[in-house]
Amino acid sequence: MSEVEGKAAGEPLKVALLGCGVVGSSVARMLTQQAGDLTARVGRPLELIGIAVRRAGRDRSDLPVDPSLFTTDADSLVTKADIVIEVIGGIEPARSLILKAMEHGASVVSANKALLAEDGPNLYAAADRCGVDLYYEAAVAGAIPILRPIRESLAGDEVRKVLGIVNGTTNYVLDKMDTTGQGFAEAVEQAQALGYAEADPTADVEGFDAAAKAAILASLAFHTRVSSDDVHREGITEVTAADVQAAKEMDCVVKLLAICERTRDEQGHDLGISVRVYPAMIPRSHPLGSVRDAYNAVFVEAAAAGELMFYGKGAGGDPTASAVLGDVVAVARHRVGGAKGPGESAYADLPVLDIGRALTRYHISLDVADRPGVLAQVATAFAEHGVSIETVRQQIVRDDETGAARANLIVVTHMAPDSALSATVDALADLPTVDEVTSVMRVEGS
Numbered sequence: 090m091s092e093v094e095g096k097a098a099g100e101p102l103k104v105a106l107l108g109c110g111v112v113g114s115s116v117a118r119m120l121t122q123q124a125g126d127l128t129a130r131v132g133r134p135l136e137l138i139g140i141a142v143r144r145a146g147r148d149r150s151d152l153p154v155d156p157s158l159f160t161t162d163a164d165s166l167v168t169k170a171d172i173v174i175e176v177i178g179g180i181e182p183a184r185s186l187i188l189k190a191m192e193h194g195a196s197v198v199s200a201n202k203a204l205l206a207e208d209g210p211n212l213y214a215a216a217d218r219c220g221v222d223l224y225y226e227a228a229v230a231g232a233i234p235i236l237r238p239i240r241e242s243l244a245g246d247e248v249r250k251v252l253g254i255v256n257g258t259t260n261y262v263l264d265k266m267d268t269t270g271q272g273f274a275e276a277v278e279q280a281q282a283l284g285y286a287e288a289d290p291t292a293d294v295e296g297f298d299a300a301a302k303a304a305i306l307a308s309l310a311f312h313t314r315v316s317s318d319d320v321h322r323e324g325i326t327e328v329t330a331a332d333v334q335a336a337k338e339m340d341c342v343v344k345l346l347a348i349c350e351r352t353r354d355e356q357g358h359d360l361g362i363s364v365r366v367y368p369a370m371i372p373r374s375h376p377l378g379s380v381r382d383a384y385n386a387v388f389v390e391a392a393a394a395g396e397l398m399f400y401g402k403g404a405g406g407d408p409t410a411s412a413v414l415g416d417v418v419a420v421a422r423h424r425v426g427g428a429k430g431p432g433e434s435a436y437a438d439l440p441v442l443d444i445g446r447a448l449t450r451y452h453i454s455l456d457v458a459d460r461p462g463v464l465a466q467v468a469t470a471f472a473e474h475g476v477s478i479e480t481v482r483q484q485i486v487r488d489d490e491t492g493a494a495r496a497n498l499i500v501v502t503h504m505a506p507d508s509a510l511s512a513t514v515d516a517l518a519d520l521p522t523v524d525e526v527t528s529v530m531r532v533e534g535s
């Protein structure tokens with residue numbers, strides 16, 4: 090019988106909190122202020138036994154917790170707890186502390202997508218070996234319950250696609266660029282001030298954060314190990330005001346999307362899965378098109394359930410703490426009831442396909458000479474790569490100095506493999522009649 094199982098009913102479960110930043114301070118506050126309700130829901134009190142911080146002596150008088158709980162000795166704190174909450178972030182020392190906590194019999198709740206996406210299988214193996222739980226609902230889309238629905242509620246179905254806006258910072262930035270014409274840098278600063286951005290916002294704007302979340306979603310949805318390195322990633326730093334305007338003209342909006350989908354051949358045999366993150370135009374009428382500010386939304390398609398939509402706050406201290414505490418209650422209930430949550434499920438072991446095999450559509454804008462035969466040359470470049478054109482729009486622009494007429498062509502394709510689409514763009518750029526390919530963006534969701 091473990092030490093925890095041997096405790097008398099009513100004896101508190103000891104909770105250690107690692108990290109007291111944006112998320113950690115909300116967790117500390119909620120754990121303290123909602124102690125009575127949490128006790129009633131778990132069946133045993135939860136006792137906060139310590140809060141590991143990096144620096145001692147900082148004024149934390151705004152938090153309703155006993156100042157003696159703060160410690161810089163996370164290593165010894167994790168050995169004394171029944172439940173460890175890790176909200177430090179990053180790979181080390183978070184990983185070593187989690188492993189140590191498990192070795193000492195603690196269940197772990199983490200919000201750390203970077204770590205889960207890099208080393209999830211190792212953490213699951215340790216949880217299994219130690220007979221403890223590993224929960225991380227806050228790691229993807231903050232407050233939105235999405236991992237447990239995929240991991241548990243949809244465990245009897247077959248998930249076919251997960252399409253999501255899973256990064257609040259980039260959604261905030263793109264939304265501000267769309268609605269107020271605000272500049273990129275200013276919008277990123279605001280997202281940081283509001284507590285949405287990662288400690289280093291490069292993780293947000295370059296798509297690393299969304300790629301980690303995509304890896305976690307794909308692993309759970311397709312019962313396959315997917316790490317951050319398997320995810321094709323493009324961030325939003327290259328998205329220009331002109332791209333946002335071009336999207337508007339198509340009644341679309343630019344969003345950073347995480348796309349996880351199962352690909353089958355015509356006979357229905359699994360070819361593998363595609364996991365990718367990139368900015369793309371989606372119609373404003375699409376359910377993801379109206380996701381504003383730092384909100385997140387995840388659209389799931391399953392064989393029997395059909396289409397499901399999950400929407401809410403994907404970032405910020407309190408929303409993220411809500412997901413953390415939901416997990417704390419779940420693992421605490423397991424302790425009280427002598428149960429254990431699900432472990433890793435990677436039996437399907439599907440190959441992760443190269444981005445070239447993903448089926449998508451392109452919106453291409455190019456400046457060309459305005460003379461007979463140019464459109465035919467452009468159309469030939471598409472045809473030679475097996476790419477079918479859906480629409481072409483042409484606008485004549487006159488050069489102010491020379492008076493020469495140039496044309497701006499906007500081509501939107503039908504669905505084609507990404508490799509064929511990008512080869513078409515290369516071929517267009519090489520045509521002598523094409524001055525410049527001014528923008529290329531994928532179109533999703535229609």
Ligand SMILES: NC(=O)C1=CN([C@@H]2O[C@H](COP(=O)(O)OP(=O)(O)OC[C@H]3O[C@@H](n4cnc5c(N)ncnc54)[C@H](O)[C@@H]3O)[C@@H](O)[C@H]2O)C=CC1
Pocket residue numbers: 107108109110111112113141142143144163175176177178179182200201202203227228229231284285286287288403404405406409
């Ligand atoms: N802020 C948000 O909206 C969300 C954050 N997350 C995740 O939650 C985790 C925490 O994020 P934030 O609270 O935003 O970060 P933060 O940077 O505000 O807080 C992290 C805290 O950990 C402390 N820390 C660093 N090393 C430490 C150590 N060795 N021992 C003790 N404390 C240490 C830092 O001093 C800092 O106060 C990250 O994994 C993040 O990806 C997940 C969802 C949303």
Ligand SMILES: N[C@@H](CC=O)C(=O)O
Pocket residue numbers: 228230231255256257258259285286287293298403404405
């Ligand atoms: N930096 C992240 C926080 C949540 O995961 C975001 O902006 O979504």
Ligand code: NA
Pocket residue numbers: 226227228229230231232233234235236412
């Ligand atoms: Na979540």
